[in-house]
Amino acid sequence: MMNKTSMIYVHIPFCVKKCDYCDFTSFVCNEESKRAYFESLYRQIEIESESVENLSIDSVFVGGGTPSSVNEKYIYKLFEKLRDRFSVSDDPEITIEVNPGTVIKEKLSVYKEAGINRISIGLQSTDDAELKLLSRVHDYEGFLHSYELVRNAGFENVNIDIMSALPTQTRSSYLNTLKRVVSLKPAHISAYSLIIEEGTPFYERYKDGKDLPDEETDREMYHDTKAFLKENGYERYEISNYAKPGFECKHNMGYWTRKPYLGFGIAAASFYDENRYLMHSDLKRYIEGDFEKEVTKLSKDDAMAEFMFLGLRLTSGVSKKKFEETFSLSIYDVYAKEIAELTKEGLLIDEKEVLYLTDFGLDVSNVAMAKFLK
Amino acid sequence: MNRDHIRNFCIIAHIDHGKSTLADRIIEMTGLLTSREMQAQVLDNMDLERERGITIKAQTVRTVYKARNGEEYIFNLIDTPGHVDFNYEVSRSLAACDGAILVVDAAQGIEAQTLANVYLALDHDLDVFPVINKIDLPSAEPDKVAREIEDVIGIEAMDAPRISAKNGINIEEVLEAIVEKVPAPVGDPDAPLQALIFDSLYDSYKGVIIFVRIKNGTVGKGTPIKMMATGATAEVVEVGYFGAGQFIPCDELSAGMVGYITASIKNVRDTAVGDTVTNAEHPCKEPLPGYKKVQSMVYCGVYPADGAKYPDLRDALEKLQLNDASLFYEPETSVALGFGFRCGFLGLLHLEIIQERLEREYNLDLVTTAPGVVYRVHKTNGEMIELTNPTNLPDPSEIDYMEEPVVNAEIMVTKEFVGSIMELCQQRRGRYVSMEYLDESRALIKYVLPLNEIIYDFFDALKSRSRGYASFDYDLKGYEKSELVKLDILINREEVDALSFIVFKESAYERGRKMCEKLKEEIPRHLFEIPIQAAVGGKVIARETVKAMRKDVLAKCYGGDITRKKKLLEKQKEGKKRMRQVGNVEVPQKAFMSVLKLDDE
Numbered sequence: 001m002m003n004k005t006s007m008i009y010v011h012i013p014f015c016v017k018k019c020d021y022c023d024f025t026s027f028v029c030n031e032e033s034k035r036a037y038f039e040s041l042y043r044q045i046e047i048e049s050e051s052v053e054n055l056s057i058d059s060v061f062v063g064g065g066t067p068s069s070v071n072e073k074y075i076y077k078l079f080e081k082l083r084d085r086f087s088v089s090d091d092p093e094i095t096i097e098v099n100p101g102t103v104i105k106e107k108l109s110v111y112k113e114a115g116i117n118r119i120s121i122g123l124q125s126t127d128d129a130e131l132k133l134l135s136r137v138h139d140y141e142g143f144l145h146s147y148e149l150v151r152n153a154g155f156e157n158v159n160i161d162i163m164s165a166l167p168t169q170t171r172s173s174y175l176n177t178l179k180r181v182v183s184l185k186p187a188h189i190s191a192y193s194l195i196i197e198e199g200t201p202f203y204e205r206y207k208d209g210k211d212l213p214d215e216e217t218d219r220e221m222y223h224d225t226k227a228f229l230k231e232n233g234y235e236r237y238e239i240s241n242y243a244k245p246g247f248e249c250k251h252n253m254g255y256w257t258r259k260p261y262l263g264f265g266i267a268a269a270s271f272y273d274e275n276r277y278l279m280h281s282d283l284k285r286y287i288e289g290d291f292e293k294e295v296t297k298l299s300k301d302d303a304m305a306e307f308m309f310l311g312l313r314l315t316s317g318v319s320k321k322k323f324e325e326t327f328s329l330s331i332y333d334v335y336a337k338e339i340a341e342l343t344k345e346g347l348l349i350d351e352k353e354v355l356y357l358t359d360f361g362l363d364v365s366n367v368a369m370a371k372f373l374k
Numbered sequence: 375m376n377r378d379h380i381r382n383f384c385i386i387a388h389i390d391h392g393k394s395t396l397a398d399r400i401i402e403m404t405g406l407l408t409s410r411e412m413q414a415q416v417l418d419n420m421d422l423e424r425e426r427g428i429t430i431k432a433q434t435v436r437t438v439y440k441a442r443n444g445e446e447y448i449f450n451l452i453d454t455p456g457h458v459d460f461n462y463e464v465s466r467s468l469a470a471c472d473g474a475i476l477v478v479d480a481a482q483g484i485e486a487q488t489l490a491n492v493y494l495a496l497d498h499d500l501d502v503f504p505v506i507n508k509i510d511l512p513s514a515e516p517d518k519v520a521r522e523i524e525d526v527i528g529i530e531a532m533d534a535p536r537i538s539a540k541n542g543i544n545i546e547e548v549l550e551a552i553v554e555k556v557p558a559p560v561g562d563p564d565a566p567l568q569a570l571i572f573d574s575l576y577d578s579y580k581g582v583i584i585f586v587r588i589k590n591g592t593v594g595k596g597t598p599i600k601m602m603a604t605g606a607t608a609e610v611v612e613v614g615y616f617g618a619g620q621f622i623p624c625d626e627l628s629a630g631m632v633g634y635i636t637a638s639i640k641n642v643r644d645t646a647v648g649d650t651v652t653n654a655e656h657p658c659k660e661p662l663p664g665y666k667k668v669q670s671m672v673y674c675g676v677y678p679a680d681g682a683k684y685p686d687l688r689d690a691l692e693k694l695q696l697n698d699a700s701l702f703y704e705p706e707t708s709v710a711l712g713f714g715f716r717c718g719f720l721g722l723l724h725l726e727i728i729q730e731r732l733e734r735e736y737n738l739d740l741v742t743t744a745p746g747v748v749y750r751v752h753k754t755n756g757e758m759i760e761l762t763n764p765t766n767l768p769d770p771s772e773i774d775y776m777e778e779p780v781v782n783a784e785i786m787v788t789k790e791f792v793g794s795i796m797e798l799c800q801q802r803r804g805r806y807v808s809m810e811y812l813d814e815s816r817a818l819i820k821y822v823l824p825l826n827e828i829i830y831d832f833f834d835a836l837k838s839r840s841r842g843y844a845s846f847d848y849d850l851k852g853y854e855k856s857e858l859v860k861l862d863i864l865i866n867r868e869e870v871d872a873l874s875f876i877v878f879k880e881s882a883y884e885r886g887r888k889m890c891e892k893l894k895e896e897i898p899r900h901l902f903e904i905p906i907q908a909a910v911g912g913k914v915i916a917r918e919t920v921k922a923m924r925k926d927v928l929a930k931c932y933g934g935d936i937t938r939k940k941k942l943l944e945k946q947k948e949g950k951k952r953m954r955q956v957g958n959v960e961v962p963q964k965a966f967m968s969v970l971k972l973d974d975e
Contacts, residue, residue: 009934195928219924239927255934269935276937296937306936309943345901364901366926370946 005089006272007059007254010041010078011265012067013283016102020135020205023197025267025281026065036287037265038074042081044264044291049085052262052272057082058089059251062116068098072110079114088115093157093250095120100138100146108153118249119150120159120190125166126177133167140180147184157247159188164221166194167211174221175228182232187247191225192240193218222363239313239362256310258303274298300327301374304334309369317349317356331355338371377630381556382450382587383500384467386491387477388484388845392507395539396477396548397435397451401618403545404437404449434573434585436615436622436632441553449552450616450632452572452587454491460720461849462666463573463700465494466648469664470572470587470632473501473556475548476523480506480514480536483522484812486786486845492527503555504531505548510538526812561629567591567599567653569627569635570662574645576696580611582639583621586651587632589662593651594626599637600654602661606644607654608637642699668700670718671779671850672725672745672829673762675706675872676732677714679739679952679963684713690736691715694728701728706763710872710956711741711966716763719745722829741954741963743872747826750777750853764874767860770911777853779825782807784847786818791840795819798839802827803878822851824878861886863893864907864914868957872966882908883915890918896965899923904959 014034015026029037060082067075075096082088095118096111111119125131126140138146150158160181164174181189196206206212213221226236234242241252254261263270263279266286270277270293277293280286298306304327311318323331332339339355342348347361347368361368387393434453440446454467468474474495478484495502504523506516516536523531535547573585586593593599597610614623615633627633639645646668650661678687691703702718719725725745732738749761752774761767783804787795789811796806799821807820823832828848836844861882863873873893877885886908893906897920904920928942953960 193925193927215924222925255936261934263934267935269937271934271936278935278937302940306940309940310936347901362927364923364926366928366943366946367901367923370943370950373940373943373947 004260005056005058007061007251007259007261008057008082008086009251009261009263009268009270010060010062010067011263011268011279012062012064012070013037013266014064014069015066016069016099017135017137020201021194021197023200024065027283029283031071033283033287034070034074037283038070038078040287040289041078041265043289045081045085047291048262048264055086055262056089057086057092059093059254060088060095061251062096064097066099066102066122067096068102068107072107075116076110076114079116083115093118095159095249095251097122098146098150100143103146103149105149105153108149108155112153112155117155118157118159119155120161120188121147121150122161123181124161124163125169125173126180127169127173130166130169130173134163156187158186159190159249160184160186161190161192163192163194164225165213165218167206169213169221171213171217171220171224175224178225178228182229182234188241188243188249189229189234190241191229193222219363223359226359235315237315239365253314256313258306258310274303303327304329305372305374308335308372312348312355312357312361312365312369315356315362317351317354319354321353335372342368342371377561378558379445380448380450380559380630381473381552382452382471382559382630382632383473383475383552383556384452384454384471384495385475385477386454386488386495386502387507388479388482388487391477391479391482391485391488392539393477396475396505396507396537396545397453399539399542399545400449400451400549401435401437403549404439406437406617434616434632435618437618439549439553442550443553447553452632460724461494462668462720463647464491465498465664466570466572468495468498468500469648469662470570471498471500472559473503473552475552476502476504476527476529477507477539478504478519478523480508480516480519481511483515483519483816484526484786486784486818486847489527489786489818490784490847492529501555501557502527502529503551504529504534505551506531506534506536507539509536510541510543522813559630561588561590563590563592563628563630565590565629566656566658567593567597567651568658568662569593569651571601571645571647571649571651573647574642574699576642577636580636580638582636582642582645584635584637584639584645584651585616585632586627586635588627588629590629590658591653592626592628593635593653598654599635599651600657601645601649602652602657603649603665603667604644604646606639608639610635610637612636642696646699668720670700670702670748670762671721671825672719672747673716674719674725674745675708675711675714675743675763676703676717676729677708677711677741677743677872679741681712683738686736687715687732687738687740690732690738691717693736694731698728700724708743708765708872710870710954710961711743714741718762739963741872741966743966744875745829746875747779747829749779749858749876752776761876764860764876765871767876775855776858778856778858780822780851780854781825781828781848782851783821783823783828784818785821785836785844786812786816786846787840787844789815789817791844792817792819794839795836795844798832798835799823802832823848824854824856825850826876826878859910861889862909863889864905864909865893865897865956865961866904866959867907868959869909870956870961882910886910886916890916892968893965894918894920896962896968897959898962900959902958 013026014029094116096116097120099122123143124134128139131139162177196202229242233244236242237248260272266279267281268279276296279293320331343350349356349358385393435451437449438446439449452467452470454464476492506519509516520531535544535551537544568590569586569588571584571586575583577583594613595610599610600607612623613627613633613635614621648665652658678684695701700720703715706716707713751759751761753772754774785795802823804821804823809817809819811817836846857879858876859879859882861875861877862869890906890908901923903922906918907914908916953962
């Protein structure tokens with residue numbers, strides 16, 4: 001079937017405790033459920049790898065939830081299974097997400113042994129009061145301890161997740177978080193602006209905007225992130241992602257350049273043969289071996305829209321040549337009007353070979369991206 | 375049947391006092407046909423009618439009652455619309471009757487609408503007899519209410535039937551009272567035809583079905599008829615009367631009878647309510663009195679939310695008008711809303727009914743502009759224009775003066791609310807006329823009010839200020855000179871024609887400010903700042919600003935779940951489709967209508 005490089009995403013839906021702002025698929029579960037989940041996960045990999053051949057995997061991302069909250073032997077076996085069923089390229093990027101307080105030396109060395117070479121740590125803030133409001137299980141001290149363990153275990157490629165626009169956060173407390181994170185010299189920083197999602201305890205608590213930084217402050221934080229990180233050698237390469245040169249997350253880039261990926265586990269998305277798939281989020285059904293996915297078939301219009309609204313998340317933008325190669329149409333045949341409008345509004349820059357969003361365009365990227373939907 | 379055995383009557387009541395329940399009881403306790411008719415083969419005809427699925431619009435119905443004296447009487451119960459918007463229709467229905475049953479709630483007593491309807495009935499020389507309903511309620515005070523009827527209205531009420539229509543108590547007393555107290559119709563069946571049209575309805579098989587009361591003469595199949603006011607002529611195809619839920623054809627209708635006529639008439643506008651039907655070859659000398667041309671009191675713009683649905687809206691209005699001669703419409707164009715119609719209604723309730731029917735029955739999504747009344751603009755050159763659309767207001771320099779319609783309003787309210795109701799009327803530019811106490815606890819307050827002050831929410835305000843106790847009735851008094859201005863709304867410095875309206879000069883600032891505030895809430899942020907201004911004669915009197923959008927970004931990627939992201943973008947895009955473009959600003963459809971609800975706060 002496929003004869004090209006592909007990525008793999010594995011979803012581990014377990015946490016020590018669910019954070020009040022989180023709307024990802026994750027649960028607090030007993031050991032038996034975890035064991036059963038991994039059994040199902042291995043089975044899904046076995047079954048579904050049957051139908052794909054000649055696949056060269058160059059990136060694996062184990063996300064969650066908190067993958068580090070489960071026993072490392074499950075993770076080790078996961079990679080045994082993956083290597084057994086897929087061929088992995090020579091220099092793959094293999095990431096696992098961890099949370100402070102869930103990593104110990106032994107676990108990290110098992111990760112290393114399993115081939116993992118990139119660690120993403122969820123910090124969110126270095127301010128203990130803010131962490132408490134987020135109902136995180138760790139404080140800043142706890143994070144430092146975990147971070148040191150990770151570095152000492154020999155992981156060079158480490159990402160730290162931080163968030164702005166948190167309840168009670170001020171511009172200076174956020175700047176302090178930025179400073180402390182930079183002083184730790186991670187290779188990669190993901191800086192998100194908190195989204196109050198419906199259905200979370202945060203929604204009930206903050207839907208009226210009380211205690212949240214006002215829009216003005218929110219924007220200042222956002223712009224501080226870019227300026228401060230740039231001063232310290234981190235380039236913004238995507239709306240919320242910053243990296244030292246050469247350390248851009250391949251997996252992340254793959255999503256925005258429409259690289260195929262296979263997803264395993266509940267709520268995991270997959271993309272191949274111009275179809276998007278989404279596994280259900282029902283843990284019980286999954287454990288019982290129900291691997292039914294919702295399929296969205298992409299038309300050419302859909303594919304072109306995706307090419308645009310995903311590609312424009314990257315600061316490097318979209319390549320006009322690549323568009324033409326992919327769709328056998330000039331980008332202007334399809335989007336001349338949209339490009340002209342966005343350029344006029346100051347959201348988009350139309351250069352010789354590429355189109356990319358301005359800083360303001362990135363701030364209001366939904367406005368720009370929605371235009372490319374037909 | 376002999377005219378002596380016919381009773382033509384209606385039921386008048388305040389809303390919820392039990393008019394339709396009593397009507398149902400009367401129909402239940404009487405028969406459909408006389409014994410003689412049962413022997414004839416009318417049933418076959420009826421089946422045919424049933425197959426065609428014709429149903430009678432109004433609750434007008436003919437029943438047969440076998441009275442205690444052993445004789446059969448024909449009851450024609452004529453329906454009257456229950457709202458002040460339809461006052462003229464009510465008056466025509468009353469004119470078709472010889473008597474009226476006044477239903478009064480034993481707990482609530484007399485209300486403003488009761489009074490208004492009784493006076494209207496007495497004006498038409500109807501014999502009115504009261505019935506006290508809901509005697510089964512714990513709070514019922516039938517003696518007190520009977521006294522009240524005698525004191526306030528001045529009709530005998532001590533021997534009034536005391537009933538519960540709901541529980542079927544003492545209904546027979548009502549039936550006997552109809553026989554005794556409603557006079558038999560008079561009229562000469564051999565005189566030239568003179569029939570009053572009190573309603574009509576369009577049927578796709580028969581054309582217009584005219585509801586008539588024959589005052590003089592006789593009409594049957596083949597009679598050439600003429601509508602005296604509209605001049606329309608036709609030949610009668612069928613006549614008949616109203617069974618409960620069906621039309622029952624008969625040979626002829628003669629003086630004193632109530633029934634229907636069909637004559638292959640294509641348009642209800644030819645059969646205006648109040649017009650007189652006569653024999654085209656042997657016409658009567660003069661038409662029956664009281665005919666008025668229907669006039670729209672309230673106008674508004676009606677636009678399809680989706681511009682492509684314009685032809686659908688036009689077809690729907692055409693169809694509605696087949697059955698509703700009081701609906702007026704003409705095409706108009708708005709810069710903001712595109713192609714639509716300026717529609718005229720009898721009142722706000724009528725407007726709401728039509729709007730709802732367009733949306734429900736014809737599945738249309740509508741944008742309506744603020745309803746307004748008909749202003750008279752007297753120009754300096756002596757010309758007078760009747761203004762139904764604010765955008766057509768001439769340049770102020772060409773205007774000598776303007777007039778607005780005013781109404782005589784009667785409000786009935788219990789003592790403790792008199793103060794707050796008078797305050798409300800004052801606020802609405804009312805002119806105090808009089809106040810009288812009907813009894814120790816209730817007062818009847820009379821005001822002259824500008825119509826445009828009561829078409830929006832006056833009734834609601836009245837109810838909330840009197841905890842629901844006030845009742846209200848009005849009729850058009852005429853036109854009065856007034857200081858009026860056109861208030862324009864500018865969005866991002868562009869005037870939005872669909873938002874302009876005429877307002878009393880001194881209220882302009884207040885309304886302008888509220889409009890701006892409301893629009894600020896409704897218009898989403900754009901990439902740029904949007905000033906919203908209210909202006910009179912080019913001078914800005916109020917302003918609000920929709921701040922520029924600073925952020926609209928969704929950074930998370932949910933483990934590569936692109937479909938979710940795309941759905942969010944689609945939702946955003948979908949939302950934009952429901953907007954109207956005003957210059958470079960996208961205004962939600964909702965904004966055009968939300969400004970109608972300025973006084974909610």
